[in-house]
Amino acid sequence: MPQPMCPAPRICPNCDGFASAAITTGGRTSRGHLRTITTHCPACRGTGTRAASPRRNREGARV
Numbered sequence: 001m002p003q004p005m006c007p008a009p010r011i012c013p014n015c016d017g018f019a020s021a022a023i024t025t026g027g028r029t030s031r032g033h034l035r036t037i038t039t040h041c042p043a044c045r046g047t048g049t050r051a052a053s054p055r056r057n058r059e060g061a062r063v
Contacts, residue, residue: 010049015041019048 011017022036040046
């Protein structure tokens with residue numbers, strides 16, 4: 001018996017699922033580590049997925 005297919009993941013089209021990124025500021029700490037800041041995708045707010053699209057109601061379609 002074939003296995004049911006899982007629905008396709010809803011990956012954010014703006015960040016392609018890579019919702020957070022660490023960006024170096026160019027400086028180093030006193031211990032020699034790079035200073036970084038973390039940014040998040042503004043479209044998905046750092047989740048990497050998009051919200052499920054609402055179902056469209058078709059005019060004249062019977063339910």
